[in-house]
Amino acid sequence: MNNGKASLRDALQRSLSGSVQFDAEANRQIGASLWNADVAPDVLALVECRSAADVQQAVRVASDYGALISTLGGGHDWAGRAAGRGSITVDLRQLKAVELNRDRSAVTIGGGTLIDHVLAGIPDDLAIVTGTISTVGVTGLTLGGGYGKLNSRFGLALDTMTRAEVVLADGSTVVASEQDDAELFWALRGGGGNFGVVTSITLAAHQLRHVLTGTIFVPLSSAKASLVGLQAILDDSGDELSVFSALMTVPSGDRGLILAPMWAGGERAGERALQTLSGLQGAQTLAQGWSTYRATYNKKFEETWPKGRGYRMDAHNIQRLDDTTAEALVECAKAFRSNADCVMLHDFHGACARVAPEATAFPVRSEHFNVQVVTQWSMDRPRDGEAALQSIEAVKEKLGPLAMRGGYTNILGPNESSRVRAFYGTAAQRLADVKRRYDPSDRFRFNTGRL
Ligand SMILES: Cc1cc2nc3c(=O)[nH]c(=O)nc-3n(C[C@H](O)[C@H](O)[C@H](O)COP(=O)(O)OP(=O)(O)OC[C@H]3O[C@@H](n4cnc5c(N)ncnc54)[C@H](O)[C@@H]3O)c2cc1C
Known part of the structure; x- marks a missing residue:
C-alpha cells in the first residue's frame, strides 16, 4: 500500500458517487446483507456502486493502493466470499437494471440483479434460465454454472450468456463475448468472479407461455424405490421434463422425499409426465398446476431457508440414481441431525448435457445429479x-465414495480447492x-471456483 489507510479512505470517498463505509460499519452492513449470518465479515471498506463507472473507480483506487477486491451481488454465497478478509467489497446491489432487447430474444441485466428482479422485469411469456430461490444473484449464479429447472430445456444459465461487461483489475472495462476477449468469455462461463467485476451480462430470453409444476411427497420408507424410479422416468423423457428433488422434513414433521417436477412443453404430454411421476412408489401429489415461469417461485418453500440463520453447505455430483446411490441418499436422510438438514438434487440432462465439455469453463457435461447439502441453525x-x-461430514462420508470427482464450484467451500480442481479437470490449466x-x-x- 502506498500512502496508507487514511489516504485510501480519502481516495475512495472522493471518487465514488455512492456511500463508502469503513471498518466496523462496513462489516455491520455487509453482515446484514449476507444470507448466512454465521459469516463474520472483516473487510476494509464497503463501496456502494451506482454505475459501472463507480465500479471502475473503486477498482482503480483498490489497485493504486494494492488492496484486494471482493464482489457483493446477491449475497447468497454461504461462505461469504463477497466479504473477503481485508478486502474492499464492491457492492453491486444498485446495479439491477433489466433491459429486454427489441426482438425479445435477450435481456441485459446489471451485475447485482436478483432472480426476482429479472423475472419481474420481463413479460410473463418469457423466461430466462435461473436457479430455484428468487433472492439469489443472477450474475453470481451464472458465472459458476446456474442449475435450475430449465437446464434440460435451454442449458445451464451460463450456456445462455452471450455477453459480459467486465471491469478488470486495472480499472479498464472490456465487453467479453464469443467475438471479443473470447478466452475471457470462455473463463467467465464457469470460472466464477475470479477475473474481474462483472457489471452487466446478457442472457437469452426464451418464449415460454406456461409450465406445469407439481409437488409430490414420498415417505422415507419408499424414497429409495422412488429415486430409482425417477431415474427410469428421466431416462425415458426428453428435454421438457426436469425434476428437482429434496430429502427433507416437511412442515407436518414427516421426513421424506419431495419431488418438484417442471414440464416446459405441450399440455397433454405434460399431464402424462406428471401422472407417471405420481405413480412412483409411495407418491402423494400435494399440488399440481400450470402457471407462468415466474409464478413457479414459491415464497413458502423459500422461507425454509431464510436469511439471517447460520448455514453450511456442501456439494457432490452423482452420475445416476441406482440402488446404491439411492440407498446412500436415504441413509443420509435417516441420519439427519435435525429437521434443519436437507439434501437437494438438481437433475442434469437434455440441452445442458449436449454442450461440448470444452465449450465453456464448466466441463462436467455428462448426465448427473448435482447434490447440494444444506444445514442451518439459529444464531x-x-x-x-x-x-x-457433523451433518455435512456425515453426508460426505456416505456420498463421497459414490460421487464423481469434484462438485459444484458455486457451493464448494473455500478449503475445497482440490475438489474444485478435480471438477475443472484439464480446464484448470x-x-x-x-x-x-x-x-x-x-x-x-x-471467489467461488478459485483454483
Ligand atoms: C438458498 C440458496 C439457493 C441456491 N440455489 C441455487 C440454484 O438453484 N442453482 C444454482 O446453480 N446455485 C444455487 N445457489 C448457489 C448460488 O448460485 C451461489 O451461491 C452464487 O454464488 C450466489 O451469487 P450471489 O450473487 O447471490 O452471491 P454473493 O455472495 O454476492 O456472491 C457470490 C460469489 O459470486 C461472485 N459474484 C457475484 N456477483 C458478481 C459479479 N457481478 N461479478 C463478479 N463476481 C460476482 C462473488 O465474487 C462471490 O465470489 C444457491 C445458494 C443459496 C444460498
Whole structure:
C-alpha cells in the first residue's frame, strides 16, 4: 500500500458517487446483507456502486493502493466470499437494471440483479434460465454454472450468456463475448468472479407461455424405490421434463422425499409426465398446476431457508440414481441431525448435457445429479453451528465414495480447492492462464471456483 489507510479512505470517498463505509460499519452492513449470518465479515471498506463507472473507480483506487477486491451481488454465497478478509467489497446491489432487447430474444441485466428482479422485469411469456430461490444473484449464479429447472430445456444459465461487461483489475472495462476477449468469455462461463467485476451480462430470453409444476411427497420408507424410479422416468423423457428433488422434513414433521417436477412443453404430454411421476412408489401429489415461469417461485418453500440463520453447505455430483446411490441418499436422510438438514438434487440432462465439455469453463457435461447439502441453525444457539459441521461430514462420508470427482464450484467451500480442481479437470490449466493474463496480481481472490 502506498500512502496508507487514511489516504485510501480519502481516495475512495472522493471518487465514488455512492456511500463508502469503513471498518466496523462496513462489516455491520455487509453482515446484514449476507444470507448466512454465521459469516463474520472483516473487510476494509464497503463501496456502494451506482454505475459501472463507480465500479471502475473503486477498482482503480483498490489497485493504486494494492488492496484486494471482493464482489457483493446477491449475497447468497454461504461462505461469504463477497466479504473477503481485508478486502474492499464492491457492492453491486444498485446495479439491477433489466433491459429486454427489441426482438425479445435477450435481456441485459446489471451485475447485482436478483432472480426476482429479472423475472419481474420481463413479460410473463418469457423466461430466462435461473436457479430455484428468487433472492439469489443472477450474475453470481451464472458465472459458476446456474442449475435450475430449465437446464434440460435451454442449458445451464451460463450456456445462455452471450455477453459480459467486465471491469478488470486495472480499472479498464472490456465487453467479453464469443467475438471479443473470447478466452475471457470462455473463463467467465464457469470460472466464477475470479477475473474481474462483472457489471452487466446478457442472457437469452426464451418464449415460454406456461409450465406445469407439481409437488409430490414420498415417505422415507419408499424414497429409495422412488429415486430409482425417477431415474427410469428421466431416462425415458426428453428435454421438457426436469425434476428437482429434496430429502427433507416437511412442515407436518414427516421426513421424506419431495419431488418438484417442471414440464416446459405441450399440455397433454405434460399431464402424462406428471401422472407417471405420481405413480412412483409411495407418491402423494400435494399440488399440481400450470402457471407462468415466474409464478413457479414459491415464497413458502423459500422461507425454509431464510436469511439471517447460520448455514453450511456442501456439494457432490452423482452420475445416476441406482440402488446404491439411492440407498446412500436415504441413509443420509435417516441420519439427519435435525429437521434443519436437507439434501437437494438438481437433475442434469437434455440441452445442458449436449454442450461440448470444452465449450465453456464448466466441463462436467455428462448426465448427473448435482447434490447440494444444506444445514442451518439459529444464531441464538451458536453451539448448533459446531454440530452442523457433523451433518455435512456425515453426508460426505456416505456420498463421497459414490460421487464423481469434484462438485459444484458455486457451493464448494473455500478449503475445497482440490475438489474444485478435480471438477475443472484439464480446464484448470486454461483457467489459470486466463487468470494470469487478466488478474496477474490476484486482486480478485475471494471467489467461488478459485483454483
Ligand atoms: C438458498 C440458496 C439457493 C441456491 N440455489 C441455487 C440454484 O438453484 N442453482 C444454482 O446453480 N446455485 C444455487 N445457489 C448457489 C448460488 O448460485 C451461489 O451461491 C452464487 O454464488 C450466489 O451469487 P450471489 O450473487 O447471490 O452471491 P454473493 O455472495 O454476492 O456472491 C457470490 C460469489 O459470486 C461472485 N459474484 C457475484 N456477483 C458478481 C459479479 N457481478 N461479478 C463478479 N463476481 C460476482 C462473488 O465474487 C462471490 O465470489 C444457491 C445458494 C443459496 C444460498
